[in-house]
Amino acid sequence: MKMLIRRTTDNSFEGVFSKLNFKDNNLTITIIKRSKHLDNRSSAQGSELSESYNNEILADKTFDLAKLFKPRTFFYCYMSGDIPRITDFFDTQYSNKSREELYRSIIFELMGVPPYVGVYFHNSIDEMFLIANQPIDEEVLDNKYAELIKDNITLFDYLCTNVDGFISVNEEQNAKKKVLMELNPNTSLAALEAQVDLLTELVFSMLKNQPNLIRTVQNDIPYLSSFEQVFTDTSLLAIKDAKKCLNEIKETKAKIRQVQMDYYNEKSRVLNDA
Structure with missing residues (x-):
């Protein structure tokens, strides 16, 4: 574990500063x-x-x-409000955020508010790097984990220089972020809906041509007729013909496969270069 400190204060400091206490993987932040x-x-x-x-x-x-x-994840917490409040730590991998966390972290970024404290985990809990962006009580330097760094060094800069394999990790995460940015979940969901409706129509068509089979299915699934009626009333095929649906499925899934292929190629390159 490494605690990176940019600025410290002595006992004559006037203003707002923090105390950091780290023990048994518990981090206490006190704003004073x-x-x-x-x-x-x-x-x-x-x-x-x-x-x-x-x-x-x-x-x-x-x-x-x-x-x-x-592992291999950044977290940030912020100080917010007229009456200072320490937020929870936000995971910077947006795909893992709740909607509330995502909105709040985006607001902080748009406002240009620097994180109060940042944490990066490498491969294990012991490979933890913590950086404080606000003045910290100088007593923290007595902590065996603390290291005073230059004010212009970011956590990212420090990791690139001091952590073996971090550059490769960052490149792989950037490639994953690119995948998430290029894919639209709504488009993918629409293509899946079209595919499910086409497959459902196919199943009902096969059943109608197999009288013995449909009687067996009706015995096992008594709501089969109701299911068919609901499908008929709500099917995407009622507003789009099958040819158009197939073209949309083809275009969407082809794009997804290409983006995924690019990502796996980039991931393989990063791992080979590491």
Whole structure:
């Protein structure tokens, strides 16, 4: 495990900063607001001004990173709201997101809000890399996992330089992302619907030409007539002829196979170059 820290604060820092505590795969993020106070103190020479600092905890959240773990995956959490709130960690593989997670993470990206903390898991839970993008209490440097890095180094830059095989992982993930971007689930679903309706029509046609078989099926499936009526009333073939449906199936599935072939070729190249 490696905890990458960009900026640290000392005890005289005024403003918002964080404390990070990592133990037994549990990460606790505490957001603190530190303000300076001037106090009047009486002494033998008269009144004196002294400085003191007050720490106010704005937010505090603990994550079980073992439960979060997915190999070769990035996760980010954000600080949001007028009253700071630490979001859950978002999986950057959009295909794995819930709709709410997807929308919220896109909003953060569009607003240009940097992640508060980023985590990358390589091949195992022990190969975990954590980066903090906000000022962190300097005490964290006493942690054996902590490493102070230059402010302009991103987590991606660090991984490319320090983690064997990461560049290949990234290339493979980019190829997978390209597949997801090029394929439209709605188009694929429409082609599957057409294929199912054509196959259903084929089954009913075969049954009608086999009187003995249809009697057997009717005994086993008493709702067969109702099924046929529902199919007839709702079939895609009622609004598109079979030829058009077949052409759409051919075009859609041919595109999917080509995109998949390109992906597997790229994946094979990446693995061979690794």
